[in-house]
Amino acid sequence: MSRNIYKNNTELMNLHGQSIYMNDMVDACLLGRLNLFLQGDTGSGKTQLAKDAMSQFGDKSLFVLGRNDMDTRELFYQINPQFIKGLKEGKLEKGISPKELTDKINYNLTVVDELPNCVSAVRAQLFNLFDGFIEINGRAYPIGNGYSVGIATGNVGQKFTESTNELGRALKDRMHVIIDTDYFFPKPSDTLDILSESTNPRVEFTLSPEDNSASIIERSARLISQDISLDKYLIANYLLHGLDYCSKGSKRKMKEGWPTQLENHEQVSDVGLVLPVSPRAAKSILRLSQSLDEIARSKGASEETIEANAFNSVIQAYKFVSAYSGILNEPKVQADHEGDKYRALDAIIATTRTQFDDQESNIRAGLEMLESGKTNQKVLNLFKDRWGFMKDTLGGLARHYGNQKSK
């Protein structure tokens, strides 16, 4: 999908037998309408990556360079000069309605370079743009003809996910996928190509951007309306509920007591390493998983393989949605994984895989029980501790099996 100046053949993952690279991840976010924040060192190529994405949207993308002296008035002017004119002449209240102005804004992709430079009021409006609306006088007006997504870049260091950091909280709240590009730096062969092509250190715009927005929007709409396989919902529920389980009952309810008040054996396992995901993150994970499947499909993965490997798809999406979402026990990541969040998540993923391998036959039995329409307490009793959530999940699924039968 991408027309790339950015070069990077470092593999983020192998999914369904297909290599997924950084530009594929950007494409997946565009397909899934997932806001993407590219964290990384200055000059690492993240801005080029974002601008490559812009080149697919013709004139339907907006580029904003974050500055700390920019106010919302300047931002609105950049979005649509008529805003400022309207505001100055008081026409927003008199003649022209805000909706008339926002209807004329047809940006589908907003790219913000160096987002952390922006003051919080500007950031808030930018996040609104990512999500497809502009807020004027307390009212939200939609833009982007139903499709809008944002890519932002910035170098905010490793500790921005800490809860005391206002910017970090905002990023976690509004950006669905956060990737540290420093961990996926281009290979020496890539940098050789980059350096041998040009020694111009500036970010390059594609000279003749194509407008593929209609195709992207159509594919996105199709993807978003697709049914999702049961496997994926069950894995998402594990990440929501299974990872919440601990000897104290619930990590969520422990609040600040997690992880220090856990039992010793829990502190050295994934129980003490990671919190459960939020429902919103779970939605992002499912959406990203569907998008990554679509990317793998476009590279040649068969439907059979995609269906059989739903676990890998969801769990890789989990890795990239969660690494910088603030759910990891940072001191433990530092102590056990040399500060590498992706390595910490790989360890959690390995445990999760073992958990699912161990429970696979039980889950199948539970699903067959639902299909039979009869509840079997012996089967329900198979689900204990972190798998206790399956009892209620099966109860919820019973309705779907009933619907299927009635059809």
Next chain:
Amino acid sequence: MGIKNLNKFMGKPIEGSLEKVLERNKNPNSSEPKVPQNTNLGFQSDQDFWTVDSVSYNGDLYKVDLSKKLLDDEKSHTQDEWAQFSKTAKQNGDFYVGDFPLYHSLFTALYDLRDSQRKNEIENVRGFLEKQFMNYWLMTLTRIKYSKKGKDTVVHNHGMSDQYEIREEFVGQDEWVENATIIEPYKALLGEDDLPKINSVYQWLTGKKPYLYRVNSKPDKDIETVAWFGAGSDWAVLDCNGYPSYSYHALGVRAQKI
């Protein structure tokens, strides 16, 4: 947007699972994992199996147990049958059939330990493996899908929940590994692209030079073969042209990520 594939889990039908689980549940102890707890680094020998603590497999380190006897009382099975066997075995913490990269990673780890302080025990393992190589065709859970056009597909952990695929141009002439010039098929098959190392590992194991068998030219229609290994009087065979309907013996392994 709704839920699809209600009658499947991990790509496989759910039919028959309920009965199996309830049967297994009559004897609760049978569902307990039997993977031994072992914290020593390096290599250990148990009554029934050997353990290599640091096997580099698929980019991660694993502790791998190798059974001292062939799986299923030395019976032979087709790859599909072994996959079914392995799924159950894995869930119960028993020995199962590995994919080619797992076996190769284990052989390589043993090779790397050949001159260590445990060299006498390592030699025992090598002797065991040489015997199995010479006496049997040994199955892997790796399958090759040769495509009539485009890249071929190497499927690892065939039929398992962690099945994964690598697309690669796999068709080519049979060859001695020491004469190979294209590394990609070996990377796809074994997870290793150091051809001299591959050559050394199998020579050390069997005393024979390794030889790769495969489909030599693009087939008229897509075909699937199984990958197995063994040794003859002249060579150690890495065969990627086995019939899926043929039965082979299998080495039992058990891998645990560390």
